[in-house]
Amino acid sequence: MVNPFTKKGKWYKANLHTHTTVSDGKLSPAERVEQYRKAGYHVLALTDHHVTQDVRGLSSKNMLVVSGIEFHPRCKREKTNHHFVGLGVPHGLKFSRPKDANPSIEEVRRAGGVVILAHPFWTGIEWSSIRTLKGIDAVEVYNSTCEKIGRATSENEWSYMLDHGMAIPAVATDDTHAADGPYVCHAATWLNMPSLTVANVVKAVRTGCCYSTHGPKIHDFRVEKGKVKVRCSPAQAIHIMSKPAAGYKFIPTGKTITSLTAEVDPKWPFIRVVVTDPQGRKAWSNPIAAS
Numbered sequence: 001m002v003n004p005f006t007k008k009g010k011w012y013k014a015n016l017h018t019h020t021t022v023s024d025g026k027l028s029p030a031e032r033v034e035q036y037r038k039a040g041y042h043v044l045a046l047t048d049h050h051v052t053q054d055v056r057g058l059s060s061k062n063m064l065v066v067s068g069i070e071f072h073p074r075c076k077r078e079k080t081n082h083h084f085v086g087l088g089v090p091h092g093l094k095f096s097r098p099k100d101a102n103p104s105i106e107e108v109r110r111a112g113g114v115v116i117l118a119h120p121f122w123t124g125i126e127w128s129s130i131r132t133l134k135g136i137d138a139v140e141v142y143n144s145t146c147e148k149i150g151r152a153t154s155e156n157e158w159s160y161m162l163d164h165g166m167a168i169p170a171v172a173t174d175d176t177h178a179a180d181g182p183y184v185c186h187a188a189t190w191l192n193m194p195s196l197t198v199a200n201v202v203k204a205v206r207t208g209c210c211y212s213t214h215g216p217k218i219h220d221f222r223v224e225k226g227k228v229k230v231r232c233s234p235a236q237a238i239h240i241m242s243k244p245a246a247g248y249k250f251i252p253t254g255k256t257i258t259s260l261t262a263e264v265d266p267k268w269p270f271i272r273v274v275v276t277d278p279q280g281r282k283a284w285s286n287p288i289a290a291s
């Protein structure tokens with residue numbers, strides 16, 4: 001993974017998981033694109049269930065529409081289905097819908113797609129199942145639509161992955177179904193890219209050149225001369241997270257803060273930052289080296 005805050009490039013606001021009337025979403029693809037464009041997003045991935053769609057003609061100068069798919073192979077252990085989002089897959093992909101997760105992931109990756117494990121907390125997939133997955137590129141740390149039942153945040157599932165050497169980045173998505181309301185144009189993955197292209201979106205997700213949010217912004221996060229530095233929008237708390245038990249600091253404050261410099265143990269395997277704003281909304285960086 002790379003550190004997007006030390007990379008050259010521009011920041012683009014993305015929703016990487018969206019449904020339209022092509023499956024069970026309430027707006028047509030064109031209406032959905034217009035809705036997100038007006039809300040200040042630069043990237044929208046259309047990820048209808050088990051179907052790709054022709055996105056030609058939907059992009060404009062500052063809005064890139066990405067062809068995607070959501071697929072649901074079975075999870076035998078939990079007697080349910082995994083949900084995965086594939087991005088950057090060609091329209092007309094002949095997806096054979098294998099029954100099991102790993103052949104499905106492999107098929108989408110072979111078609112050039114980046115594969116995201118969607119909302120594992122909502123689905124109820126345990127670490128014992130997640131650990132058997134091969135080839136996933138990222139995981140949803142936050143999914144707006146899952147907020148409806150209080151299962152928006154899959155930070156625990158992501159932490160298990162990081163703690164056990166499954167070093168993948170996180171994204172935040174809306175998983176938009178509704179026509180409008182609190183779960184639409186809410187979460188975002190901010191991607192740092194040289195320019196607005198599908199290849200750059202795929203690369204930024206795969207390499208973790210991004211951060212996730214449903215509120216606060218992270219302006220900087222880096223380690224310099226043994227110290228971690230953070231700059232962000234007004235926060236009520238900033239957590240520096242690392243491995244279990246040993247690796248986090250919590251900075252509670254009576255008022256909001258917008259920057260932090262703190263010692264960091266170079267022996268920690270990685271660090272990441274979680275910024276919480278006064279409304280309790282969060283932003284998550286991806287992990288970076290602690291030294």
Ligand SMILES: [Zn+2]
Nearest residue numbers: 070083118119
């Ligand atoms: Zn889903």
Ligand SMILES: [Zn+2]
Nearest residue numbers: 017019070175
């Ligand atoms: Zn979905």
